[in-house]
Amino acid sequence: MQKYELIKQKKFAASVYRDGVNKRIRVDDLQGNLHFFLTHLNNDSQFDNYEKLIIKARESQFMTLIERGFVHEGVINHYFNGDRVHFMSRFMKEERRTSSYWSQEDDLLSSVHKLGVYPSFMDSDDSILVAGTGQAEELSSLYKEVFKLYPVPLHDPRYIKDAMKNGTIFVCIRKNEQIISAASAEINFQYKNAELTDCATLPLYRKGGFMKNLIARLEEELLYRDIYCAYTIARALSYGMNAVFHQLGYEYRGRLANNCYIFDKIEDMNLWEKDLGQ
Structure with a gap:
């Protein structure tokens, strides 16, 4: 199952792609309070069904995600109307983190x-x-x-x-x-x-x-x-x-x-x- 959804709450708004086929969640855009969003996601009853969480983070969100244990996997320098995006990932299973190749x-x-x-x-x-x-x-x-x-x-x-x-x-x-x-x-x-x-x-x-x-x-x-x-x-x-x-x-x-x-x-x-x- 693959679906996009816009999650809007009092302190944040996020565009989220739930990708059941690839067992991952991808956050294409996140604005507002990052801590509140991560808490919301961790409390989501479906969160345990996924193995990888990817957040396309803005420059201002980079260090907060590093502090929260995310791994920096890549960057596109001109993604957000000319500004940089960081691909930040959290792996929920060890085998998903480790590559054989x-x-x-x-x-x-x-x-x-x-x-x-x-x-x-x-x-x-x-x-x-x-x-x-x-x-x-x-x-x-x-x-x-x-x-x-x-x-x-x-x-x-x-x-x-x-x-x-x-x-x-x-x-x-x-x-x-x-x-x-x-x-x-x-x-x-x-x-x-x-x-x-x-x-x-x-x-x-x-x-x-x-x-x-x-x-x-x-x-x-x-x-x-x-x-x-x-x-x-x-x-x-x-x-x-x-x-x-x-x-x-x-x-x-x-x-x-x-x-x-x-x-x-x-x-x-x-x-x-x-x-x-x-």
Whole structure:
């Protein structure tokens, strides 16, 4: 079960995402008295059903959360209308805190950082389509084939249609009468940022440079909408996706341990950010 809710009480207001699939609670925005909110959450009868609590904290909340035992996992420098967000986490179970792949992911990241930064390129035979609701069925078919598990229900075309109606931009490349690669930008219009996500390419077409071109096209669409903070949360075990973002000029900002179920298991996720205004 996944649901958003706005919790408003006398001394605080919080936008909370309860993610039963990934056994986590994510607080996307918290204003007001931080201590009162944490007390409220601890008294919540459903709180014990989750294994990880993530708070997207403002600069002024950082030290208080450190004092309350939260772990600093990453940062996006321009998230809140140009101001910094800190990803602060509390783990309710020891096994959720401990990653089996951390050293391997460190080695992978070191290899990625040795790569140069290159612009995208576009094959003259390819065209990028900004997808509409009419492509939702095709997109869901792509995601079913690429991902056995995914943090959100992209296998359901209704979910994709709802995301589009709420402002998420999907772009895709078509070959041989099918969508072979796609990506999206989930825009936060209130805080002028966008998460680049839902990156998928059919196995037959990988290593063709398609994802670089899709990301570059999403950046163009974001700039057109006056969105300058672009970030992504990429599988820390995926050399290809981390290489794509590094080569397109994104900067590494941290790693979220055991963050979500994706591909075939629960995985660590790397944060990357780019200031599109530079």
